[in-house]
Amino acid sequence: DQQVKQNSPSLSVQEGRISILNCDYTNSMFDYFLWYKKYPAEGPTFLISISSIKDKNEDGRFTVFLNKSAKHLSLHIVPSQPGDSAVYFCAASSVRGFGNEKLTFGTGTRLTIIP
Amino acid sequence: DAGVTQSPTHLIKTRGQQVTLRCSPISGHKSVSWYQQVLGQGPQFIFQYYEKEERGRGNFPDRFSARQFPNYSSELNVNALLLGDSALYLCASSPSARETQYFGPGTRLLVL
Numbered sequence: 001d002q003q004v005k006q007n008s009p010s011l012s013v014q015e016g017r018i019s020i021l022n023c024d025y026t027n028s029m030f031d032y033f034l035w036y037k038k039y040p041a042e043g044p045t046f047l048i049s050i051s052s053i054k055d056k057n058e059d060g061r062f063t064v065f066l067n068k069s070a071k072h073l074s075l076h077i078v079p080s081q082p083g084d085s086a087v088y089f090c091a092a093s094s095v096r097g098f099g100n101e102k103l104t105f106g107t108g109t110r111l112t113i114i115p
Numbered sequence: 116d117a118g119v120t121q122s123p124t125h126l127i128k129t130r131g132q133q134v135t136l137r138c139s140p141i142s143g144h145k146s147v148s149w150y151q152q153v154l155g156q157g158p159q160f161i162f163q164y165y166e167k168e169e170r171g172r173g174n175f176p177d178r179f180s181a182r183q184f185p186n187y188s189s190e191l192n193v194n195a196l197l198l199g200d201s202a203l204y205l206c207a208s209s210p211s212a213r214e215t216q217y218f219g220p221g222t223r224l225l226v227l
Contacts, residue, residue: 004157034215043119043205043218044158089157095213102148102171103207103216105157 003027004092006106014114019077021109023090026071030092034103035064035075038087047088048075077111085113117142119208119219127225128196136191136222140208146170147189148216149181150205158205164189165212193224201226 005024013019021035031052036044050057050064050073057064063076077084090106120139128134140147146165150158160173164183183189187208193200203223207216 036218041220043207043220046215046217049215091157102160102163102173103150103158104160105150107155107157 002107003030004090004104004106006088006090006109008109009107010110010112012112012114013080015082016079019075019080019084019111019113021075021077021088021090021111023073023075023106024071025073025092027092027094027104028071029094030104032093032095033064033066033073034091034093035062036089036091036105037084038089038108044089080113082113082115085111087111119206119217121204121206121219121222123222124220125223125225127227129227130196130198132196132226133192133194134196134224136193136204136206136224138189138191138206138208138219140187140189140206141217144208144210144217145187146209146212146214146216147183147187148207148209149189149191150207150218151175152203152205152221153201161191163212170212196226198226200224 034049035047038044066073087108091103122137148163149161152158162181163171167183178194181191203221205221207218209216
């Protein structure tokens, strides 16, 4: 039962353009969402998060949008840079429900930035 | 400041053996979580510990166990290893049980 889904295994984007990574979830108990970036041979690096009380959060080149009615979130990277090439994981938790910060991850999207 | 550290970085074991993986959290972080990532999948939650008590357990068999020490470091033990236990084991720490988790580089376990 995949509660967090990233339906695009890979994405290629030209340097300088916008990268949009998508994530869908099924569990309505999730109320906190995060994006992590992972390089080979390294652990996931936290990028940005959003609480379910918001619909947008920005941090520099990274913006996360949350559509609760559609159970959908997206990560926008503008402008895309070669160093952004990595695997991106969407993760969700239920701070209200589970009483802990158990993260449920998607399967990841491999982003390749083309110079 | 040092990030989350894990040891060893790589490990090769045979079926039926036991393994212990270690994790040191970021200084000041009191919560440690363990995840298993198999190839092509996202990390799967195994355990969370906060202030030396188990706060959560994922859908893993009893062969998996963990503990947290007074200095907040943690060990993950896996008994009676199976081929399917081959994976990257990730440790994450956070200041409390409800804050953003920061991951270590992981221990890659290969079971032959």
